[in-house]
Amino acid sequence: MFHRIWAALLYLYGILLDSMYYCPEHSQLTTLGVDGKEFPEPHLGRWYFIAGAAPTREELATFDPVDNIVFNMTTDSAPRHLQLRATIRTKNGLCVPRKWIYYLTDGSTDLRTEGRPDMKTKLFSSSCPGGIMLKEMGQGYQRFLFYNRSPHPPEKCVEEFQFLTSCLDSKAFLLTPKNQGEGLNSYCRRLGLSKSGDAG
Template sequence: MIHRIWHYFLYLYGLFLDSLSVCDSNNRLSTSGINKTQYLGQWYFVAAAATPGTRALETFTAMDNAEFSVRQCREEQNLDFRAAIRVKDGSCVPRKWIYLLPEGSTELRTEGHPDRLTQLFPFRCPHCIILKETDNSYARLLLYSRLPQLEEEFMEEFKNKSNCEGYTDILKIPQQQDYCQIED
């Protein structure tokens, strides 16, 4: 009987600790403290979240899937992003941009978009990353994974993190069509 009570207590305590770490808004990764090479390579866009009634997810509703390639720029503090986006109508849309990684900051900047801030959040998923993007007109969370399909437990964790941030509109990217080729 005591063993069962102890087991139940540890289970609840674990849930409590998980909820604290998911909802801690100060739990951001410093851009200078991250191992940039761990973010290089291929990524898939899995889901996005935003505040209800905003247009922060509008850009993504036409998407069927998106694959990204992240490379180191010549300037060591920058990362080169290239994307191949499959639109629901079957067409492919290439995109590219550069993230600037200011020393000692918890925010990435997007070249050519001085008002856009991006923050990185740790995630229990070993092959995932959560980005929080904000600018003058929107704020949203974005979930990327090394794998095109995400385990349900990690999708639930993303939903919990989104709710903690006040983002209850969740958009899961359908990923029903073939992926487009990323252009160099």
């Protein structure tokens, strides 16, 4: 009798542990770009960089000086090209503009970066409202990046991103501090976002 009770308790304990540490699969946005309607339109416009995760801290080192980043995604004049403009506010208050061209991959939402043949970007959905997750891979690094339409998404969204990426062997985590203020000043907007029509 005692052995049966002990076995039942161990079984219940195992179920409890599984539910606590279960790592769910995250669905990738795989075919949205095929018809040219669903992708990339929903992903155009303004995005805020919220957090990053990677297997090692070195793979996130490029973001160490960053206080916050605002991105604006637009279509480029060339077909199947996307233009990404960024205004980076560093921790010491500087504004740094950046611009990339992404090439859409036929039949998927995988992105290639102009001038970076080694780099590949994969898009993942997010259960967080207004959120999206990217996986960047290049020579010697891979990292997950979480973006949101709001500069301050619900805390549970960041927790979900951290939990999910830790399940994917990303032990290093970075959260943008946003200590330089909510908005970008007019100089920063002119540098990075004003021509997009979405700078606000």
